[in-house]
Amino acid sequence: MSLKLKSFIYRKTGIYLASKEELAYxxxxxxxxxxxxxxxxxxxxxxxxxxxxxxxxxxxxGFTRPYNRKRxxxxxxxxxxxxxxxxx
Numbered sequence: 423m424s425l426k427l428k429s430f431i432y433r434k435t436g437i438y439l440a441s442k443e444e445l446a447y448x449x450x451x452x453x454x455x456x457x458x459x460x461x462x463x464x465x466x467x468x469x470x471x472x473x474x475x476x477x478x479x480x481x482x483x484g485f486t487r488p489y490n491r492k493r494x495x496x497x498x499x500x501x502x503x504x505x506x507x508x509x510x
Contacts, residue, residue: 429484440485447479448472 428439447453453475460471480486 425483432485433487436487438485440480440483443483444476444479448476453479 425443432438456475457471
């Protein structure tokens with residue numbers, strides 16, 4: 423399945439199917455070259471740099487979801503309902 427199709431599925435359903443390709447990117451020479459270039463001499467923010475590069479890879483291949491107010495409101499309502507149940 424192509425990355426274009428996987429990104430379409432992600433945008434519509436939220437199911438992320440590109441873990442294998444993402445791992446291949448992390449192991450690639452391109453990733454580590456960019457990682458060291460961004461990191462420079464400051465070796466304190468390793469996780470931040472890795473997250474930035476992975477996020478850029480995902481955005482480049484279309485793994486983004488538009489903000490959906492209804493989806494976010496439903497998540498919030500579910501969280502609040504769960505807290506109310508826990509209190510009882």
